[in-house]
Amino acid sequence: MFTSRELPPDFIEKLESLEVAYLAEDDPIHQSGFSGGPRRWRAEREPILEAIEMNGDILDVGCANGFLLECLIAWAGERGITLTPYGLDQGAQLIGLAKKRFPEYRSSFYVGNAWDWEPPRQYRYVYTLYDCVPLEFLEEYVYRVLARMVGAGGRLIIGAYGSHSQGTPPFDIKGFLESRGFSVAGTAEGGNPPITSFAWIDRIDRTNNLIH
Numbered sequence: 001m002f003t004s005r006e007l008p009p010d011f012i013e014k015l016e017s018l019e020v021a022y023l024a025e026d027d028p029i030h031q032s033g034f035s036g037g038p039r040r041w042r043a044e045r046e047p048i049l050e051a052i053e054m055n056g057d058i059l060d061v062g063c064a065n066g067f068l069l070e071c072l073i074a075w076a077g078e079r080g081i082t083l084t085p086y087g088l089d090q091g092a093q094l095i096g097l098a099k100k101r102f103p104e105y106r107s108s109f110y111v112g113n114a115w116d117w118e119p120p121r122q123y124r125y126v127y128t129l130y131d132c133v134p135l136e137f138l139e140e141y142v143y144r145v146l147a148r149m150v151g152a153g154g155r156l157i158i159g160a161y162g163s164h165s166q167g168t169p170p171f172d173i174k175g176f177l178e179s180r181g182f183s184v185a186g187t188a189e190g191g192n193p194p195i196t197s198f199a200w201i202d203r204i205d206r207t208n209n210l211i212h
Contacts, residue, residue, distance in 0.1 A: 002144060007115050011134055015113075019091030028067040031097070036164070044161070044196045046075050047188035048127060051157045051200040055082045056124030059149060061114045062132050063087030066098030086123060088112055115141060122151035130160050130171055139180045142201075150203040155185070157200040170197035177201060 022031045029041050036044070045068060052058070060069045069085045076083045087098050087109040099106040110117070114132045126149045133141045142156070150156050160171035174187050174197075182201050190196035 002140060002147075005137075007113070007137065008134065012113075015090050019094055022064055022091070023093055028065060031065045031094075032067045033064065040191065042071070042075070043192065044190035045071065047190040047196065048072060048157060048159065048198055049076055049079065049081075050188035051155060051186060051198065052076060052081060052083070052125055056154075057084040057086055058125040058127060059086040059088065059119075059123040061088050061126060061128035061145070061149070063089050063098055063109070064091070064094050066101040066109070069098070070101055083125075084108075086110075088114065088117060088119075090114075115144070117148075119149050122149060122154065124151060124154045125157060126150050126154070127157045127159065130158050130173055130176070138176065142177070142180075142182065146201070146203050152203060154203050155200050156203065157198060160197045162195040162197075164191075164195055170195060173197050173199040 018033065022033060025031045029035075029038065034041055049072065058069070058072065060066075060072075063069055066085070066087055069087055073083045073085060085102055085105055085108060087095070089095050089098070089111065090113050092111045095109050095111050098109045102109070110119075114128065115137065126145055128145060130138055142158070145156055158173050158177070160173050162168045162170040174184050177184050177199055184199050185202050186200050188198045190198075
């Protein structure tokens with residue numbers, strides 16, 4: 001049973017400030033909140049694809065300008081995998097940029113908050129960052145995404161980004177999920193030394209990942 005609580009106002013303000021910061025940049029990587037250059041960008045983001053084993057649609061929750069989706073589709077194509085892009089972001093102007101990036105998929109990008117968004121359909125793959133919500137909301141958020149966004153037999157991929165400049169390691173996604181009773185299907189890391197972390201869980205009813 002999901003709660004009716006809302007995200008704290010200061011957290012919403014933080015999300016809104018991110019859009020302003022991203023839109024102040026011209027480089028698509030910088031607009032995605034990354035400043036490490038194209039080589040590190042690929043090394044630290046491409047491991048998301050370790051969770052993707054076959055063709056399917058992918059929803060990026062918090063997609064910003066859509067550049068990560070564009071890259072994932074290209075990198076997946078190099079592996080012989082075809083992905084169809086969908087995106088969600090709270091920033092309307094960022095979604096506008098994503099629609100320009102994918103003009104043939106304009107209707108596949110939505111403005112909304114990850115916590116309470118009701119999708120028009122479900123998806124084979126859903127990618128989200130753990131900090132799309134405050135940490136105290138994360139367990140319920142995972143259940144919400146599994147129930148609302150991930151299709152039967154689909155996969156939820158959760159990422160965490162550390163910081164080289166601040167010496168901050170990525171959040172322990174795998175440890176958090178397992179401590180809450182989720183069955184982790186796999187993990188991956190990115191960067192040298194590792195600075196991004198990814199873990200994924202499958203929507204399989206009547207298991208530890210039971211949809212409530």
